[in-house]
Structure formats: structure tokens, C-alpha cells
Amino acid sequence: MVAKKETQDETKEKQEMQEELEELEATETEGIDIPEVSEVEELTSKFSEMEDKFLRARAEIANMSNRNKNEREQLIRYRSQDLGKKLLPAIDNLERALATEATDEQAASLKKGVEMVLESLTVALKEEGITEIKAEGETFDPNLHQAVQTVAADDDHKAETIVNVLQKGYQLHDRVLRPAMVIVAQ
């Protein structure tokens, strides 16, 4: 009976251990381990995605910064384009006025004043980067000059050179505000 009892106890103990073991294995499989691996995977993937978004945002910041720097430089470099362009007819008219005869005392005095004004305008434009396009005697360049008339080339005037300037051209740095109107030898 004692042995039988022991065996019964042992059987019971064994059964309990079996249950505990099953429970543990079950817990391990369903509750903690597998979901944690997938949570780690999910988090790793979410992190990578966010890191990617951050790196792209940082690249965009660098691009914007460069783009804006260039844009600002261009705006400053060519800021006087519009006003400069509008001043050209005034300069033409002042030059035309100076080309007229002024033998009278009043007219001579006026001309002197106009000369000074023209000089100060030219200086102001030059300081903003607006200069006259070289034309007379130069080789014709369709980017800078507009041919309005041609003459036959001769010993003094080689073909493709500018013989005469009918209206001055102006450029703002590398940009042509108005091409020079010229007569070209051909």
C-alpha cells in the first residue's frame, strides 16, 4: 500500500509537472516570445522608415538652402534690370540733346548741365553693373548687336565688322538689356 501510495503520489507529481511543463511551453509560444520578435521587427522597420524620412528632410533642407542662396544672389545681381532698362531712352534723349548745336550762351550753359547729368547717370548705371555694349569696330555678334543695315566690306572695313552704331546697346553683367543697333560690313 505504501509503495502503491508512493507510486500514486509520484504519478500525481509527475502529472503536475507535466501540466506545468505544458503550461510553460504554451506560454512561451503564445505570449512572450513570438510576438516580441515580430514587435522588434515592426519597430525596426518603423525606425528605418522614420530615419529615411528624416534623411530626406535633411537633404531637402540642404537643397532649399542652396536654391535660396542662388535665388537671392540672382535677385541682387539683376535687381536693377527693370529700372535700368527704363532709363535707357532718357539717356538716348540726353545724348541727342547734347548732339544739337549750342552757340547761344543760355544753350551752352544748359548743355553743360545736361552733360553733368548724363555723366552722373552713366556712373550710377555702371555701379549697378549696367555698361555700354562695345560695338564700333568690333566683330559682329548676334548676341550683342542687331544689324539694321549692311555696307560693302572694303580695306578699312573687313567683312563682319561693325561700321557704325545707330543706337547704343547696354548690358547688365552678362545679360543684354538692349542690343546695339549697328551697320555691318559684308
Place this chain on the structure above:
Amino acid sequence: MVAKKETQDETKEKQEMQEELEELEATETEGIDIPEVSEVEELTSKFSEMEDKFLRARAEIANMSNRNKNEREQLIRYRSQDLGKKLLPAIDNLERALATEATDEQAASLKKGVEMVLESLTVALKEEGITEIKAEGETFDPNLHQAVQTVAADDDHKAETIVNVLQKGYQLHDRVLRPAMVIVAQ
């Protein structure tokens, strides 16, 4: 013997199960569970940090975009400030020339030309937002006017009003390029 054998087998089985159970419990504590919880925590914290960096980068992009838009608008709005300012003495001189007597035919013709130039310059400046500051008859405003002389106020000239303008002032939109030089009643 059979019973004894069974009991021995059972004991052996029980021992094996006990070992397996201990092994499992040991594994659970030392190998898988605790490190995984800390990995999840670490990943969650890394993700939060990265998300924070991304959100700050995105805010910086929005700020940069606004800042650059404003800067561009300001650059365009006031682009003619420097050239405009440099043109003011030329305009003064043209106005001075027009104020001189021109009874001679040549001088009268020159003046007509100068008048046209002055008109075209004024129009060009106005198109860029540069206008004359109102002065004569206005109430003196230290932001717009510079008093160079005072006269006693009388029935025709109330105190603090501008009696005479010695040099015209100009403004570019809301910015004063040059205040008007005035005589004020006091």
C-alpha cells in the same frame, strides 16, 4: 519487478521532466525574455528620437520656406533702392536746369528735350515705386521731412506746417530714400 521497473522508469521520466522544466525556466529568464523587452524599449526610444528629429526638420523646412518667401518679396519690393537713390541728384540737376531762363531758340529747344527726359525719368521711378514725398503745405513729419529753417507762424502758415521745400524728398514704397529739406512755421 514489473512494478518496480515501472516506478524506476517513472522516476527517470520524472527526473527528465524536472530537468527539462528547469532548463526551460532558466532559458526563459536568462536568454530570451528580458533582453527582448529591453530591445523593444531601446527601439521604441530610438524611434521616438528619430521621429522628433524628423518633426523638427519638417518644421525647419516650413520656416525656411516662409523666411525665403518673405526675403524674396522684400528683395523684389526694394530692388530699385540703390539705383533709385543714385538717380536723385541727376533729377535735381535736371530740375535746376529747367529753372534757368531760356529765351534763346537753342536754349528753349534744349529745355524742351530736358523736360521730356525728366518726365520719362519720373515715370520710370514711379513704376518702381519711387515717388516724391508730399511736403509743401503738409504738417511737418520728422520721418519724412528735415527742417533746415523755421519761420514765425502766421494766419497763412499755421505752426508745424511746411512753408517751403528746399530740396524734394523721395520714398520707395514706405521707405524714405531721402527726406524733404523744408522750412517750417513755428
